[in-house]
Amino acid sequence: MANSTALVARLDQPTEYRVAPHNIDAEQALLGAILVNNDAFFRVSDFLEARHFSEELHRRIYEVTSSLIRAGKIANPITLKTFLTEVDLGGITVSQYLARLAAEATTVINAEDYGRTIHDLAVRRDLITIGEDMVNAAYEADVDSSPREQIEEAERKLFGLAETGRYDSGFQRFSDALTAAIDMAAAAYNRDGHLSGIATGLADLDRMMGGLQSSDLVILAGRPGMGKTALVTNIAFNVAKAYQAEKQPDGTLKTVNGGIVGFFSLEMSAEQLATRIVAEQSGVPSYKIRRGDIREDEFYRITDAAREMQTVPLYIDQTGGISIAQLVARARRLKRQKGLDLLIVDYLQLLSGSSKKGENRVQELTEITTGLKALAKELAVPVVALSQLSRQVEQRDDKRPQLSDLRESGSIEQDADVVMFVFREEYYLKNKEPKMGTEEYFKWQTEMEQAHGKAEVIIGKQRHGPTGTVPLAFQADITRFGNLAEEDKLPERM
Numbered sequence: 213m214a215n216s217t218a219l220v221a222r223l224d225q226p227t228e229y230r231v232a233p234h235n236i237d238a239e240q241a242l243l244g245a246i247l248v249n250n251d252a253f254f255r256v257s258d259f260l261e262a263r264h265f266s267e268e269l270h271r272r273i274y275e276v277t278s279s280l281i282r283a284g285k286i287a288n289p290i291t292l293k294t295f296l297t298e299v300d301l302g303g304i305t306v307s308q309y310l311a312r313l314a315a316e317a318t319t320v321i322n323a324e325d326y327g328r329t330i331h332d333l334a335v336r337r338d339l340i341t342i343g344e345d346m347v348n349a350a351y352e353a354d355v356d357s358s359p360r361e362q363i364e365e366a367e368r369k370l371f372g373l374a375e376t377g378r379y380d381s382g383f384q385r386f387s388d389a390l391t392a393a394i395d396m397a398a399a400a401y402n403r404d405g406h407l408s409g410i411a412t413g414l415a416d417l418d419r420m421m422g423g424l425q426s427s428d429l430v431i432l433a434g435r436p437g438m439g440k441t442a443l444v445t446n447i448a449f450n451v452a453k454a455y456q457a458e459k460q461p462d463g464t465l466k467t468v469n470g471g472i473v474g475f476f477s478l479e480m481s482a483e484q485l486a487t488r489i490v491a492e493q494s495g496v497p498s499y500k501i502r503r504g505d506i507r508e509d510e511f512y513r514i515t516d517a518a519r520e521m522q523t524v525p526l527y528i529d530q531t532g533g534i535s536i537a538q539l540v541a542r543a544r545r546l547k548r549q550k551g552l553d554l555l556i557v558d559y560l561q562l563l564s565g566s567s568k569k570g571e572n573r574v575q576e577l578t579e580i581t582t583g584l585k586a587l588a589k590e591l592a593v594p595v596v597a598l599s600q601l602s603r604q605v606e607q608r609d610d611k612r613p614q615l616s617d618l619r620e621s622g623s624i625e626q627d628a629d630v631v632m633f634v635f636r637e638e639y640y641l642k643n644k645e646p647k648m649g650t651e652e653y654f655k656w657q658t659e660m661e662q663a664h665g666k667a668e669v670i671i672g673k674q675r676h677g678p679t680g681t682v683p684l685a686f687q688a689d690i691t692r693f694g695n696l697a698e699e700d701k702l703p704e705r706m
Contacts, residue, residue, distance in 0.1 A: 233336045234266035235329055242326035243273055244317030247288050247310065253281050256327030264334035272296060273310070289314050335373065342369050367541040410471050410554055410594065413450025415695050416682045417669055421630065424451075424554060424594035425676060429585040431560075431624055433599040433613065434634035439667065440598045441480065442488065442691035443634055444556055447596070448473045449489050451554050452526040471553025471593075472525040474546045476539060478562035482528040488691050493517040497689040525550070535564045536583040547591050555591070557584065559598035560624070578623035585627045599624060601633075611640050615672045631673040636686060637663040667693060 245252040262275040276295045280287040289310035296306050304312070346366050353362065409423025424430060424447075434440045454470030477485055491498035494517040496510045506514070527550060529542060539557070546552050557563070565576035581597075588595040601617045613633035618624045625631060641660050667686040671679045685694040 232266070232340060233333045235333055236267065238326045238329045239265050239267060239270045240313055241317065242323055242330065243270060243277070244313040244315075245323045245326070246274075246277055247292070247314040248317045250281050250287055252323035253277065253287075255324045260327045260331055264331050266333070266337070269296075269306075269309075273313075338373050342366065342373065345369075364538055364541050367545065368537060410451055411454065411469075412447045413454070414447070414682075414684060414693065416684070420671060420680060420682050421674065421677060424596065425629070426592050426594060427589045428594045428629040428675075429581070429588050429627055430594055430596045430630040430632065431599050431618075431628040432596055432632050432634065433601050433618055435601050435605055435611075435613070437639050438634040438636055439686060439691065439693070440634050441558055442686075443669070443693050444558060444596060444598060445475075445485060445488055445691070446492060446693045448475055448526060448554070448556055449492070449521075449524065452524045453521075455525050455553075465551065467551070467553050472551045473527065473554045473556065474543060474552050475526060475528045475556045475558070476534075476542075477528055477530050477558050478532050478534070479558060480530070482530045485528060485530075489521065490514055490517055491690045492692040493521065495690055498691065499689075533562065533564065536580045539563065540583060540587050543587060543591065547593075552591060552593055555587070555593055555595045557595065557597040559600065561600050574623070581623045581627040585629075611635070611637075612668070612670060613672075625673065628673060629675045630671065633670040633672060635668045635670060636666070637668075638666065 242252070242256070257278070260274075262271045262278065265271045265274055273292065273296065276292055277287040280291060285291065289307065292310055293307045296310075298306055346362070349362055349365075350359075353359075407418055407423035409421065409425040409428075411418050411423050412421075432440055432444055451471050452473045455467065455472060456469040457465040457467050460466050475485070487498050487501055490496075491501055494510070494513040496506060496514055500506050500510070501514065527546060531538075534542075543552065543555055560577070560580060563580050565579040584595050584597055599618060601613055605611055605613055605617050612635050615625050615631060617633075618631070638660065641656065641663055665685055665687065667684045669682045669684060671682065673679065686692070687694070
């Protein structure tokens with residue numbers, strides 16, 4: 213009985229209800245300013261919408277006002293009243309309410325400040341709604357629904373709100389853009405290699421591209437066996453290993469060299485990627501590491517390499533079969549929690565879109581590439597995505613890839629800022645070995661010697677620079693790409 217008495221006693225106590233944040237005075241002041249001087253509307257029209265007002269009548273007034281002004285007509289209490297239905301406003305009519313708004317209007321100068329206040333409070337109300345939806349979904353979740361799905365849905369809503377909840381877009385002064393361009397040039401001058409973008413660690417490739425540029429979508433394509441994953445893994449580790457940051461006055465870290473790397477490995481496991489990197493850094497072939505077939509000196513080289521790699525800011529997500537929406541949510545989370553300077557996706561064709569199964573794959577890939585390009589711009593980082601090539605390459609005598617070889621190439625070629633192909637002549641020659649002792653064999657042997665340990669990165673498209681071929685060295689046993697020592701650059705032989 214004591215417990216029930218306490219409950220009744222609590223019910224008898226007055227309850228405080230929390231009202232969603234709003235500011236009626238600011239809404240009235242802004243609407244009044246617009247009704248007096250329609251120019252006030254253009255101070256807020258690029259970020260403020262009718263839905264941002266907390267009062268239904270104010271939403272309707274702003275909506276009608278917007279329509280009239282955009283149609284080139286005058287919006288004032290007289291022209292508005294014919295479009296607004298009568299509601300009970302505590303003894304006054306809508307016409308009287310409009311007249312009072314205009315009569316008590318303050319200066320137009322404050323219109324933008326009122327607009328920002330209304331906008332920010334609307335965002336807070338949206339945050340409350342998202343929070344309530346999260347709580348309700350967690351309480352009422354189906355047995356088949358996983359918490360991970362709910363988290364990703366909540367993140368999608370939050371970042372959707374973050375994007376629509378900004379009012380700093382629109383036109384900017386050319387002088388501001390010019391300042392940003394000069395700052396970029398100054399940063400390039402101070403960075404290793406004097407590059408405007410992030411250095412890949414491959415000097416000839418960096419020279420052709422100026423590094424990996426912020427906000428670019430870079431497609432790296434090739435047939436199986438060419439070494440796409442090996443090349444992108446080398447680049448990822450080179451960037452992460454070179455990472456240096458400076459503390460800013462506000463306490464945040466600013467990357468000055470190298471970068472923090474996020475790697476979506478949709479095909480290989482994190483362990484397989486790590487084995488490749490250890491092999492590349494230690495010089496011990498990965499197949500020997502996997503089999504445990506190593507000598508004592510090789511074991512120490514592996515442990516030394518692993519020790520050096522412990523602090524490298526390289527983050528791997530090995531989840532297979534994720535959608536572009538999930539990838540975007542996870543990339544944003546990494547940027548927020550750890551920082552992010554370079555994002556790698558291995559590979560495009562393993563991602564799925566939001567469309568139902570069985571729908572057009574070309575449309576699905578268009579959604580994926582458009583989403584990756586938008587993500588690169590949003591996070592202001594280069595996104596490197598690997599892509600498979602169609603089999604038509606194999607039917608040509610010259611097996612060097614072209615833009616037309618890209619699978620579902622329309623959207624990939626259109627959305628990409630840079631398209632690169634990996635090509636190794638040695639791979640194809642190895643499969644065409646003629647009978648030993650024949651004339652064809654000696655010719656083949658000469659070609660093999662010329663192609664051995666060499667690879668080409670063919671830049672088929674580049675928005676900010678030239679196209680062409682970059683020769684690289686390739687060590688197949690440790691999957692390492694490096695700079696090719698050209699004959700004319702070697703020291704003289706005795």
